[in-house]
Amino acid sequence: MFIRNEPFKLFLKLYPITSIILIVNIAIYLMLFLCTYFHLAPDFAYAFIVIFGRTRAALDNGWWWQVITPVFLHTDFAHILFNAFSIFIFAPALEALLGKLRFSVIYLSVGVISNTLSLFLEPGVLSYGASTAIYGLFGIYLFLILFHKERMNRQDRLVVLVFLIINLVFSFTDSRIDVIGHFTGLLAGLILAPLFFIHRLKNYQ
Numbered sequence: 001m002f003i004r005n006e007p008f009k010l011f012l013k014l015y016p017i018t019s020i021i022l023i024v025n026i027a028i029y030l031m032l033f034l035c036t037y038f039h040l041a042p043d044f045a046y047a048f049i050v051i052f053g054r055t056r057a058a059l060d061n062g063w064w065w066q067v068i069t070p071v072f073l074h075t076d077f078a079h080i081l082f083n084a085f086s087i088f089i090f091a092p093a094l095e096a097l098l099g100k101l102r103f104s105v106i107y108l109s110v111g112v113i114s115n116t117l118s119l120f121l122e123p124g125v126l127s128y129g130a131s132t133a134i135y136g137l138f139g140i141y142l143f144l145i146l147f148h149k150e151r152m153n154r155q156d157r158l159v160v161l162v163f164l165i166i167n168l169v170f171s172f173t174d175s176r177i178d179v180i181g182h183f184t185g186l187l188a189g190l191i192l193a194p195l196f197f198i199h200r201l202k203n204y205q
Contacts, residue, residue, distance in 0.1 A: 001093045001156045011092075017104050018091040022084055024072050025130055029080040036075075049075065053128040054115050067119070071111040073128035083130040090137050090160075097151070102196050109192060110136025114185035118178065127178045132185035138164050139189020143197070 004011070012019045035045035051063070052073055058066035074080035095103040114132035118125075141160045144151050152160075164186075171179045 001152065002089050002159055004088060004092065015092040015095050017100050017107070018087060018095050021072075021091065021107065021130075022087055025074060025080065025084060025087070028072055029074045029077075032075055033077075045075075049073065049128065050126070053126050054119060055126050056123050058119055059123055067112045067115040068108060070115055070128040071108075071130045071133045074130070075128070079129055083134060086134045087130065090134070090141070094137060094140060098196055106140065106189070106192055106196050107133050107136070110139065110185055110188040113188040113192075114181050117184045118181045121180050121184075122178075125178070127181060129178070129181075131178065132181045135182045135185030136189035136192075139186045139191070140193040140196075142186070143190050143193035147194075148197075 006014065032045045032048065035041040035048075050057070052066065052069040054066050054070040055063075057063050074083065091103075091107075098106065111130075111133040114136065118127065118132075138160065141152075142164070145157050145160065149157060168182070171177050171182050
């Protein structure tokens with residue numbers, strides 16, 4: 001389920017939504033990197049982060065798009081590397097299980113829910129990154145493990161649980177990590193999963 005050995009063109013064909021998510025995240029990171037590292041447009045990069053990250057302005061100025069745009073925004077290489085790797089490994093299987101439309105909707109939905117809750121729980125914090133949506137994916141996997149473990153073999157269940165536990169623990173090791181965003185994303189995925197899987201699980205049974 002999580003072994004990715006497809007040729008590049010086949011990966012794009014089989015998992016178009018995952019591919020788009022990865023391309024958008026990486027492209028935005030590279031743009032910000034070029035603007036700041038080479039001092040081409042550092043003011044533009046800062047303004048871009050403030051406008052499209054999750055900030056207090058979303059509440060004060062009605063910048064409603066900030067409940068979704070942060071999931072495509074990264075400024076640190078380690079951050080984009082880890083999140084892109086997580087999407088590359090764990091998103092394709094769910095896109096295959098759910099289908100392109102349902103996967104698109106639930107990926108964006110968990111990001112919106114997590115960012116919206118975080119805006120009220122920690123309104124003064126500037127935050128961004130795909131982690132909220134990625135933890136939403138783990139929430140979906142957790143739903144399958146708890147209630148429909150027949151959809152995943154033992155090895156895949158173990159991979160998810162170990163990866164999730166390690167990352168939840170790691171969330172508390174760095175003050176820059178959005179712990180609330182991680183937990184709200186996980187809960188959003190766990191709660192929404194039944195709505196998106198109900199017909200497919202019935203058909204499977």
